[in-house]
Amino acid sequence: MSRDNSKYKDSLNRSLDYVATLALQETLPSEVELTQRLSISRTTVRAVLSHLDEIGVIQWSGRHKIVLRKPETGDYFAKEETLSTSERVETRFMEYILGGDLKPGTILHESDMVREFGASTSVLREFLIKFSRFGLIEKEPNRHWVLRGFTRDFAMELFDVREMFELRAFWALLAGGREGAAWQALVAMEQAHQDIIDTIDQNYLSFPRLDEQFHRILSDNLSNRFIDDFFELVSVIFHYHYRWNKQDEHERNLVAAQQHLAVIDALKIGDKDLALSHFQTHLNAARSTLLNSVSWDVET
Template identity: 80%
Template sequence: MSRDNSKYKDSLNRSLDFVAALGIADTLPSEVELTQKLGISRTTVRAVLSHLNEIGIIQWAGRTKTVLRKPKTSDYFAKEETLSTSERVETQFMEHILGGDLKPGTILHESEMVRAFGASTSVLRECLIKFSRFGLIEKEPNRHWVLRGFTQDFAIELFDVREMFELRAFRNLIEQGATGRAWQSLIALENAHHKIIGDIDAEYLNFPRLDEQFHRILMVDLNNRFIDDFFELVSVIFHYHYRWNKHDERARNLVAAHQHLDVIHALQVGDTEKASAKFQEHLNAARITLLNSVSWDTDA
């Protein structure tokens, strides 16, 4: 398998997080269990295990996979390398309309964005169509795309739907119980959170990726195509807000990481009532963080 493959690189990073939650000399579960826990194919699992064996993180002998050492930062691929072409273009598009401080009504030219993003017309158009379905942009009869604006009302409406879906997903996690995939996958993220909190000055910029992983775990088990489609947009927009206002980025990422741990620790002891309450607290704080992270144009 090519090491240039973004999906493989993302799978490897998530596998490293999984191994980080284990102790030295612990053994990894079977390949079948790993495909379920990590949500990747068996072929990818084998490629990942082979790589972990090569770099000395595990010893893979037959069916036994023993942890030899903890993953280091240098073992991970950079976030940019784990993005697919479409994900990269979506991020560039958000940078273009938000970082460029574009106002509602601004005309967006496909040809200019293709050159600026270094993307094909088809990939860019797919990205634009995705955002147009939720009213962020609109195609005019003259074939220009027009920015309708990431207004405060748009953000509130989008968060309302996000909260509804995520609370449904968390109820599903509770219903599946402690042996469920989502429950176990969230608990497996404990060490990754401690890593960020323990070295927050160096690690706080890595939190958005962990935050996205935390919330995506909940969605996977719903197996709802409409929610999956919506969450792809949510992932781009709501995780991008971490870049909008820099002055308290470290502090708010630290608070959010602790909120995640509150949920994880409640699940570890089987306190579902507390876990649900802490998850609601986290969503409430995320809403406030979003609204405080943008300098809204009140005239929009």
């Protein structure tokens, strides 16, 4: 395995997410099916299976792979260990602008960020150019970048687009019917959500991973490169908690998990109208959560 084994660690985490959707004593599919489901090589699948067997999550003997226990938080690699070089730059940048005291109008120097992030100029510049499309930063002459800020107006515009895309994705899921892959994938998340709800006092901080997986199933189902690109920003903004009010995080995550489960329950019984109604309720709550929980920059 290469020195930079972030892809393997990400594959292992995604495999754990998948195993979490299965029942105890349930059999995992073949190695070939796992390579397709997880979009990884057969060599990586075998390395992942070996590790899962070693830590007691599954029992692997020949073609038989049986789930022995549910994955726990300690089984996962930390998020930062699963990131590629460009993703690590993204993480450091978001920490830099959202976790610090930078105000709208702040000048960002490439040379300073290269030193701060430990990245090459080319990798940093590629990220900044890509990220500038969303309006949080803007290029100035002489390699200067200007921080425009995470304002309330910016967040509302972002959420409006998110809602349009996610509703379109949910309609596509419903149109695909109960046998569709996305429909089945959401239903398969029932137990993972119930486990979070049942142990919310201990595991409420694990919900963002489950939340991202839930919404990623919807966006991936559309197979639209532009929506995929947009959801990179959604993931960055909506799953960064550096500036969120932590006081009611436990309750927010419990309510969101219950809303997900309501959608899943409606899908299980095949009630499309009820599923859509619950999903709209969830989006409305997510909008309110964003407005009530984020520390806002002030337009200058």
